[in-house]
Amino acid sequence: MTESIDLTRQSLLAYGPSHKHWCIAWSGGKDSSTLLTLVVWMISTGKVPAPESLTVMYADTRLELSPLWFAAQEIMEELREIGIEVKTVMAPLEKRFMTYILGRGVPPPNNNTFRWCTRQIKIDPMKHELEKLFSEKGEKVLMLTGVRQGESAIRDQRIVMSCGKDGAECGQGWYQETMPDQLCDTLAPILHWRVCHVWEWLKHWAPLPEYGDWSTAAIADAYGGDEAEEINARTGCTGCPLAQKDGALDTVTKMPRWSYLAPLKRLKPLWRELRKPENRLRKTGMEEEGKNKQRMGPLTMAARQMALNEVLTIQQEVNTAAVALARPKIDIMSKEEEAFIRQCWENNIWPNKWTGDEPTADTLMDIVYSDGSIQPLLFY
Secondary structure (H helix, E strand, O other), X not given: OHXXXXXXXXXXXXXXXXXOEEEEEEOOOXXXXXXXXXXXXXXXXXXXXXXXXXXXXXXXXXXXXXXXXXXXXXXXHHHHHXXXXXXXXXXXXXXXXXXXXXXXXXXXXXXXXXXOHHXXXXXXXXXXXXXXXXXXXXXXXXXXXXXXXXXXXXXXXXHHHHHOHHHOOOOOOOEEOOOOOOOEEEEOOOOOOOHHHHHHHHHHHOOOHHHOOOOOHHHHHHOOHXXXXXXXXXXXEOOOOOOOOOHHHHHHHOOHHHHHHHHHHHHHHHHXXXXXXXXXXXXXXXXXXXXXXXXXXXXXXXXXXXXXXXXXXXXXXXXXXXXXXXXXXXXXXXXXXXXXXXXXHHOOOOOOOOXXXXXXXXXXXXXXXXOOOEXXXXXX
């Protein structure tokens, strides 16, 4: 553990001084929270020279696992108390996960052909905020990330592929220098940390006054408490339609203090329901444009209304229980977002090249071939 911390310090000492301005990308998860609290502690104790400015960017997807979101709010307060600038980075109203689906009618994402969510609600907003920071500072910033080897096989492969570029020592992969016209250079100071070190820091070291007195124990609890290292539950958006199961939420709701969040487990089946043909429109096959002429498309208005009612019901059930138990309430659908969705319905908003007059995707349709022959086909 001590060696891991020292290696992190060495990486910051080696690459930090070449940048006046640092930025920390923070998701609220275990790795980025470890990075954030560790770096701020090192700066505040003089172990690492402070940059001219340090900006923390918190990526709020509006669907973070509730205990992690609550913990992030506490840590943000602690950061601001010591003068650290924290910016909440969020997609614009019209591009948030639920408003995009329930307002515009875009189907929930899937792993095979339509994975739009990560870029739209997380990557693009962060890039936009980074562009603003770059413009404000007038030079590249050093972006610190919580990327670690061992987080996932796919991520490890990306790290291996990146280790040999830009003069980085093979197998190290800490620092990636971009071209001068780019926004930032990237440093992964905890790349070498093992997951047991992450849990150790969050649960035992960071909460101590001598290491910053951070509210990080709640993050470890959200991942499974004392069994977090063994469970190592994947966390991301609550009800993520791209995950096989909502393991993190299952783990959390087994804990008595978070059991009132159980209605949130109905979100994932809801997104699955919306992808069914009876809840979507389909092109008739008579349109000229495109190769996939009888493709399934957006959600029907009835499906959108059903889904919004279910989301509001879930939120109400959770918050009613929260009040009764004196526990924190959730906010997965704000009044502003609900109003935006209903305005989309009133304005008859559909994705590009759809009008809402198309038949539902479970409708019996004829296939018209170039020779004029017709074959009926029922899509399921």
